[in-house]
Amino acid sequence: MIEDNEKTGINDIARLANVSKATVDRVLYNRGRVSDETREKVLNICKELNYQPNILAQRLASDKVYRLAVLIPKSTPDNPYWEYPLKGIENAEKEVENYGIKIKKYFYDLKDIRSFRKESLQVLTSDPDGIVFAPEFNRESIEFSQKCSHKKIPYIFIDSNLPKQNHLSYFGQDTYQGGYLAGKLLSLHLKKHSEVLILNFANELANYPHFMDREKGMRDYFTEHNYHGKITSLNISPDQETELKEIVKGKLHRRTRGLFITSSAHKVARQIQKTGKGNLMILGYDLTTPNLKYLKNGIIDFLICQKPVTQGYLSIMALFDHLVQKKDIQKSNFMPIEIIAKENYQYYLDSNI
Amino acid sequence: MIEDNEKTGINDIARLANVSKATVDRVLYNRGRVSDETREKVLNICKELNYQPNILAQRLASDKVYRLAVLIPKSTPDNPYWEYPLKGIENAEKEVENYGIKIKKYFYDLKDIRSFRKESLQVLTSDPDGIVFAPEFNRESIEFSQKCSHKKIPYIFIDSNLPKQNHLSYFGQDTYQGGYLAGKLLSLHLKKHSEVLILNFANELANYPHFMDREKGMRDYFTEHNYHGKITSLNISPDQETELKEIVKGKLHRRTRGLFITSSAHKVARQIQKTGKGNLMILGYDLTTPNLKYLKNGIIDFLICQKPVTQGYLSIMALFDHLVQKKDIQKSNFMPIEIIAKENYQYYLDSNI
DNA sequence: CTGAAAGCGCTTACAG
DNA sequence: CTGAAAGCGCTTACAG
Numbered sequence A, B: 001m002i003e004d005n006e007k008t009g010i011n012d013i014a015r016l017a018n019v020s021k022a023t024v025d026r027v028l029y030n031r032g033r034v035s036d037e038t039r040e041k042v043l044n045i046c047k048e049l050n051y052q053p054n055i056l057a058q059r060l061a062s063d064k065v066y067r068l069a070v071l072i073p074k075s076t077p078d079n080p081y082w083e084y085p086l087k088g089i090e091n092a093e094k095e096v097e098n099y100g101i102k103i104k105k106y107f108y109d110l111k112d113i114r115s116f117r118k119e120s121l122q123v124l125t126s127d128p129d130g131i132v133f134a135p136e137f138n139r140e141s142i143e144f145s146q147k148c149s150h151k152k153i154p155y156i157f158i159d160s161n162l163p164k165q166n167h168l169s170y171f172g173q174d175t176y177q178g179g180y181l182a183g184k185l186l187s188l189h190l191k192k193h194s195e196v197l198i199l200n201f202a203n204e205l206a207n208y209p210h211f212m213d214r215e216k217g218m219r220d221y222f223t224e225h226n227y228h229g230k231i232t233s234l235n236i237s238p239d240q241e242t243e244l245k246e247i248v249k250g251k252l253h254r255r256t257r258g259l260f261i262t263s264s265a266h267k268v269a270r271q272i273q274k275t276g277k278g279n280l281m282i283l284g285y286d287l288t289t290p291n292l293k294y295l296k297n298g299i300i301d302f303l304i305c306q307k308p309v310t311q312g313y314l315s316i317m318a319l320f321d322h323l324v325q326k327k328d329i330q331k332s333n334f335m336p337i338e339i340i341a342k343e344n345y346q347y348y349l350d351s352n353i
Numbered sequence C, D: 001c002t003g004a005a006a007g008c009g010c011t012t013a014c015a016g
Helices: A010-017 A021-028 A036-049 A055-061 A080-099 A113-126 A138-150 A175-187 A205-224 A238-251 A266-275 A289-296 A308-323 B010-017 B021-028 B036-049 B055-061 B080-099 B113-126 B138-150 B175-187 B205-224 B238-251 B266-275 B289-296 B308-323
Strands: A066-073 A101-108 A130-133 A155-159 A169-172 A195-201 A231-236 A256-261 A281-285 A302-305 A332-334 A338-340 B066-073 B101-108 B130-133 B155-159 B169-172 B195-201 B231-236 B256-261 B281-285 B302-305 B332-334 B338-340
Touching (some): A021 A036, A055 B080, A080 A101, A155 A308, A169 A308, A175 A281, A175 A302, A195 A205, A205 A256, A231 A238, A256 A266, A266 A289, B021 B036, B066 B308, B080 B101, B130 B138, B195 B238, B205 B231, B205 B256, B231 B238, B266 B281
Parallel strands (some): A066 A101, A066 A130, A169 A332, B066 B130, B169 B332
């Protein structure tokens, strides 16, 4: 192995192959017409010298602009979760804008399937070079995926996965395993005959499969660890939310020591705070601003969190790597399942979330 | 706000200021002699148009190479921890090598202070443009820091902090808070009169302050939460390690329900596995390969982990941002304190660790 | 104190 | 099928 004295560039290749730079370029990127003979020769020399194009020079010289589209739910005061992936996307945007990447964002309403139809159509007609999208509405998302495939636009799923599609990659959570881990945490606090209440907010229909996976994860944990206490599930629909207080109170018994909310927990926490939490351990999801308040004051014991900012960031970077750097992208990318408590939330507040 | 139709470049500035590109360059980077008048003019125009240099072009045109030095402990089979920061450093290296960054690594032995002296001298004589180093030996590290300051070489602390130095930045853990969090986890398992055993391995003298901070964190947690069970500390020195089994056995009582090892737990876990762990909750540090084995088989309940790979990665990127991009660097960067269990370790095994 | 020119390693019309 | 030349947005001697 010789010291790589001065990296080999396209000029070296051209000289050694007795051709011009333009020809080397044509061979390398399959543009234009080159004789098989020169083709061979150039490729061999590239391989021999382990030629790696200088990506800086490449991007500088090329006037090609890559246009990416992002299609995700809009964040709401009620559920600010989607702020975080968006933040990650914007962080990535800053990093790649010098490389000729332009990103256009489209937002849909989780409670309104028509908004998804409308926005996804917009995306399609804008004809982008790559797409990051959250496939929360199952049937419509599959349709959309297939249209993307058909137009040969690479697309990446974020937050939710549709396993049988032809997506480039998935960045998100393992919902089942998150619930399973929540089971472990809860089990530390339970006694032999304690009861557990699992609460699902059914108002965001699109998210419902997530909630079910989480519940199943927790129930499986208990089953596998021979826990025989009573476990109750409660599905709260939108029109019941105003009566949350009565509903929850009615379901919490003397023996209930565990409360698992399969999504954002702050609404419940607010009610519990009024009545006092007693011996209850409360688990919820996602380190959003409203949840944080109740984590800080001790009503919520743990939040499970799956790096929403990182999901957004990595999705964009994956498209960048794929389109610009021609790198191979890993298809499945599960985020770490983070356990956040009053004692460690401080270090999850910045861009690391 | 006008659409930023075609980013403004140095050519636009030059034209508008009625000077040459070279002069703009001189103004921007304080090289050479420029009249105050033109200086003013150029700066104003830059500000007005919000000129942002194209870093790609900058790096491509410049033949300046930045040489960085890394000085960290070498990883050992006994304690492979330092593999992980090194991995992060190498990840960063790949990302910045196209930008003319060269990294040279120096390793010292945590059990041999002379090796630190020797290697740090090497670093200094190589006269790098920036340094990342782990200041594990207190006195020697302060000396070294001061020499760096004197030579005007920016340096970044990784893993440990020396608060009063003139370092550019710190990337690492909050050891105290990690112990505090471990206290919370343990408390979920303790009963009123349970006992807790805290184990410190004193064989790596350089790490001892870390261990003490962790112990203090845990003890403070218990104090603040009115826990009155007995807490015992045990410091094990190198020559006692072979008798680990007897020592630990002698200290574990019927009432002991918590065992906190302030560093790598696998050696203890191996002994406990032989005798059976009973009702013990065992907490240790760092998701290293030997620890993982005992996390998987249930001997270790939780590992506290502070993103060693990320520490290494971000340290290098910070020097890059500082030297090449002239960005401001945040001085204190604490990593998230991660709680890792059998149920979520899977997603911490790749580069995210 | 200032500018013209060459060059960094590529891509991209254009001409043949 | 192939090459010469211009250009991407900067930096860097060199000359004055």
